[in-house]
Amino acid sequence: MPAKRTQSHDCPIRDVLDRVGDAWSVLVIKELSQAPCRFNALQRVIDPISPRMLAATLKHLERDGLVTRHVMDQSPPQVEYRLTQMGCSLHNALESLSDWANENQPHVRAARKTYDLMRDGAG
Amino acid sequence: MPAKRTQSHDCPIRDVLDRVGDAWSVLVIKELSQAPCRFNALQRVIDPISPRMLAATLKHLERDGLVTRHVMDQSPPQVEYRLTQMGCSLHNALESLSDWANENQPHVRAARKTYDLMRDGAG
DNA sequence: CTGTATCCATGCCGATACTG
DNA sequence: CAGTATCGGCATGGATACAG
Numbered sequence: 207m208p209a210k211r212t213q214s215h216d217c218p219i220r221d222v223l224d225r226v227g228d229a230w231s232v233l234v235i236k237e238l239s240q241a242p243c244r245f246n247a248l249q250r251v252i253d254p255i256s257p258r259m260l261a262a263t264l265k266h267l268e269r270d271g272l273v274t275r276h277v278m279d280q281s282p283p284q285v286e287y288r289l290t291q292m293g294c295s296l297h298n299a300l301e302s303l304s305d306w307a308n309e310n311q312p313h314v315r316a317a318r319k320t321y322d323l324m325r326d327g328a329g
Numbered sequence: 330m331p332a333k334r335t336q337s338h339d340c341p342i343r344d345v346l347d348r349v350g351d352a353w354s355v356l357v358i359k360e361l362s363q364a365p366c367r368f369n370a371l372q373r374v375i376d377p378i379s380p381r382m383l384a385a386t387l388k389h390l391e392r393d394g395l396v397t398r399h400v401m402d403q404s405p406p407q408v409e410y411r412l413t414q415m416g417c418s419l420h421n422a423l424e425s426l427s428d429w430a431n432e433n434q435p436h437v438r439a440a441r442k443t444y445d446l447m448r449d450g451a452g
Numbered sequence: 453c454t455g456t457a458t459c460c461a462t463g464c465c466g467a468t469a470c471t472g
Numbered sequence: 473c474a475g476t477a478t479c480g481g482c483a484t485g486g487a488t489a490c491a492g
Contacts, residue, residue, distance in 0.1 A: 215375070218430035219355050219423050225437075227350035229485090232342050245454055252338070256486055261455055271440025282453045283492085292433055292440075299429035300342050306422035307341035310415055314348075317394025352465090368474050379466055384475055405473045406472090 222296075225270055230255055230263045232300060235289065238273060239297040242288040272296060345419075348393055353378055353386045355423060358412065361396060362420045365411040395419060 226232050233252050237243060243251070249260050264287060267273040272293035276286045289297065349355050356375050360366060366374075372383050387410060390396040395416035399409045412420065 215356055217356060217359060218427045218434065219359070220352075221434065222426050222430045223346075223350055223355065227346055229343075232346065233338055233340060236340060236342070254486095256488095257455065258457090258487085259485065262485090269441055269444040270437050271444075272437075277454095285454060292436055295433070296429060299425050302422050302425040303345050304340075304342045306419060307345045310418070311341065311344065313415055314393050314395075318392055321392040321394075377466090379468095380475065381467085381477090382465065385465090400474095408474060 222299075225266075225272075226296070226300070228263070230259055231267060234260075234263050234267065235272070235293060235297050235300070238287060238289040239294065242276075242286045244284055244286055248287070267293070345422075348389075348395075349419070349423070351386070353382055354390060357383075357386055357390065358395070358416060358420050358423070361410060361412040362417065365399075365409050367407055367409055371410070390416070 226235065230252065233255075234248065237248060237251055245260065245264075248264075249255060249257065252260070255263075264273060264275070268275055272290055274288050274290055276288065278284045278286065349358065353375065356378075357371065360371060360374055368383065368387075371387075372378060372380065375383070378386075387396060387398070391398055395413055397411050397413055399411065401407045401409065
């Protein structure tokens with residue numbers, strides 16, 4: 207269950223990607239980086255995520271020490287998730303990727319357009 | 330074929346991850362960042378990658394303008410793949426992730442161990 | 453509210469064989 | 473050498489119902 211994926215290839219980047227390369231992890235991290243958040247709130251914000259996947263993602267992140275789970279016993283029950291310091295640092299590291307994306311998205315789009323036209327037009 | 334995945338959530342990081350979050354892309358990028366390389370050579374280095382996946386990955390990266398494909402006509406035919414400038418810049422951006430991984434891998438491992446013990450021991 | 457258990461469709465990807 | 477076409481197993485993950 208811990209996720210298997212590529213292993214081998216002692217590439218550290220791949221190691222991170224095995225952790226946050228899935229569809230939802232970074233969205234959760236991004237959200238929690240702004241403020242602690244409860245389960246339902248997360249589900250609403252991230253939107254089309256199913257409870258199953260949100261629970262799995264949070265568990266995964268918690269296991270890796272990136273988020274912590276705080277149960278405030280009261281009724282109705284509330285559970286708050288927070289980014290750990292390490293989670294914060296990961297979020298920071300992801301920022302540079304974010305920056306890259308913001309800078310290069312137009313170029314990538316343009317490249318795709320060209321590529322698709324070539325492929326479409328000239329077989 | 331362009332890859333669908335998460336879309337929505339105008340998160341730029343997710344956009345990059347849709348591009349390089351798969352198992353092989355970063356390995357190819359990493360390899361090409363050191364030197365241009367031919368198809369077969371790539372396959373040998375990255376090892377357990379099938380021709381199918383390598384071709385798909387390269388095509389994907391080429392489409393996004395991250396690598397270029399150079400055919401040197403001679404026999405036997407040779408095709409060389411190179412990282413574009415944009416590909417290089419992406420590789421640089423990935424470095425910070427790599428750094429993060431190197432710094433935090435021990436902590437992550439420790440966190441996992443603890444988590445698994447808790448879960449195993451105390452149900 | 454905070455999850456978990458079950459079922460099932462989808463699609464990814466490895467293996468393989470084949471083409472130019 | 474540099475790929476493409478086809479097939480099939482298997483994991484991923486959505487929908488849903490339900491439990492504490």
